[in-house]
Amino acid sequence: MARIPHVINGEKIDAAESYGPVFNPATGEQQHEVALASTERTNEAIAAAKAALPMWRKTSLTKRADVFFTLRQLLKQRTPELSAIVTSEHGKVLSDAAGEIARGLENVEFAAGLMHLLKGERAEQVSTGVDVHSVKQPVGVVGAITPFxxxxxVPLWMVASAIACGNTVVLKPSERDPSASVFIADLFREAGLPDGVLNVVHGDKTAVDAILDSPDVKAVSFVGSTPIARSIYQRASENGKRVQALGGAKNHMMVLPDADINMAADAAVSAAYGSAGERCMAVSVVVAVGGVADRLVPAIEERIAKLVIGDGTDPASEMGPLITAEARERVASYVAGAEAEGGTVVVDGREQQFTENGYFIGVSLIDNVKPESKVYQDEIFGPVLAIVRVDTYEEGMELINSHQYGNGTAIFTRDGGVARQFEFEVEAGMVGVNVPIPVPVGSFSFGGWKNSLFGDSHIYGPESVHFYTRSKVVTSRWPDPATSKVDLGFPGNE
Known part of the structure; x- marks a missing residue:
């Protein structure tokens, strides 16, 4: 069985004390095994990143930019190959995999503008003969811990900006679908990135803890669930590191009575069930204002009936399996308990039958969900959409703002004034107006509020430059050439 290796200082290393299985979620069969890093192996990767740091920091900005321009072309050329890798280990359909790569490319393109992004500031003659300027310098070795x-x-969210800013990186991807990170490391090397600048180690908590505890790692970026994000933030910050830890979500989509029902229904289906709902920006709750649910719920149900679920490699499939059998059982448990919590199961995804042996489940639609229920409160991370009915906009706003998560939210309406009011009042980091998944483009930054983010920096975009650099301010004074006793070739100097 093929082994997925670590990448340390440009070398592929598949020797390990232990290995983990990598399954194809569409078949339920193990297809690879991945080397799991010990503390010693992780420290080896950190040491390689530390050794490569002085040289990479000295590398000119134009040469750094060349790496990203070349990487962009390689990613575009190799998208079909990389999409197939993602689908085989994650399960998402090929079109979703290609879309993920396209969004990652935005961050590569942003990083290619590093010549502009890393400019400092200058003030001349702040006092007589005194000038002040600032520079942005890399923080050092960066740990990047990414989800499945x-x-x-997500690796490109972190790695692109970190490397562009002159840092070196140890990337610890999910051990459930690790091959994509090795592929990315190979493309970086082909693009001209020197060995040791990007290292990849696979593993579990042992590898993560080694990154969090190492004194040579100066910053940590993380995306995952809220309990783990909180834990990583606390441990890494206690060890003196910069930390950005993005946690969970329960994204709401408010639909007003004046909304275009077809647009809203299409958006709800694609945002709730795309990629099997395994997205931190998936719409989990529709907040239906007034009587709009009476028209919206049947429209969503009608679209669900046409949704094609199957192997992600099948061009006809619109949704693939969940990542593991455990994930499928967890999602099913929420649907099973929904009626006892007062909800109405309009579509029960557990009832759909599949001929494949993979981790498939149908999509679920639950109406009349109560705010105190687990279906509403918890991040399910699967294809379950809850409908909460409220009488007024104000009631809906109170519902959204009182939730522990504040990642993304959206409103569907034809009323520009209400949309502006929603944008002003809602407590979330990313807001969509008639856009169900408002993930910012690469030139902005991604991040939520409340329990969706630990740390003060959002990820990628302008805030990533701030996170991955330290500002240094230089105040200088030089002798006046007109009064200097040293002959500098100026008239009057003797």
Missing amino acids: NFPVM
């Missing part, structure tokens, strides 16, 4: 649900996009 976007094995290309």
Whole structure:
């Protein structure tokens, strides 16, 4: 069985004390095994990154930019190959995999503008003969810990900006779908990135803890669940590191009575069930204002009936399996308990039958969900959409703002004034107006509020430059050439 190796200082290393299985979620069969890093192996990767740091920091900005321009072309050329890797280990359909790569490319393109992004500031003659300027310098070795649900996009969220800013990186991807990170490392090397600048180690908590505890790692970026994000933030910050830890979500989509029902129904289906709901920006709750649910719920149900679920390699499939059998059982448990909590199961995904042996489940639609129920409160991370009915906009706003998560939210309406009010009042980091998944483009930054983010920096975009650099301010004074006793070739100097 093929082994997925670590990448340390440009070398592939598949020797390990232990190995983990990598399954094809569409078949339920193990297809690879991945080397799991010990503390010693992780420290080896950190040491390689530390050794490569002085040289990479000295590398000119134009040469750094060349790496990203070349990487962009390689990613575009190799998208079909990389999409197939993602689908085989994650399960998402090929079109979703290609879309993930395209969104990751935005961050590569942003990083290619590093010549502009890393400019400092200058003030001349702040006092007589005194000038002040600032520079942005890399923080050092960066740890990047990424989740299973976007094995290309999220690593590129972190790695692209970190490397562009002159840092070196130890990337620890999810051990459930690790091959994409090795592929990315290979493309970086082909693009001209020197060995040791990007290292990849696979593993579990042992590898993560080694990154969090190492004195040579100066910053840590993480995306995952809220309990783990909180734990990583606390441990890494206690060890004196910069930390950005993005946690969970329960994204709401408010639909007003004046909304275009077809647009809203299409958006709800694609945002709730795309990529099997395994997205931190998936719409989990529709907040239906007034009587709009009476028209919206049947429209969503009608679209669900046409949704094609199957192997992600099948062009006809619109949704693939969940990542593991355990994930499928967890999602099913929420549907099973929904009626006891007062909800109405309109579509029960557990009832759909599949001929494949993979981790498939149908999509579920639950109406009349109560705010105190687990279906509403918890991040399910699967294809379950809850409908909460409220009488007024104000009641809906109170519902959204009182939730522990504040990642993304959206409103569907034809009323520009209400949309502006929603944008002003809602407590979330990313807001969509008639856009169900408002993931910012690469030139902005991604991040939520409340328990969706630990740390003060959002990920990628302008805030990533701030996170991956330290500012240094230089105040200088030089002798006046007109009064200097040293002959500098100026008239009057003797």
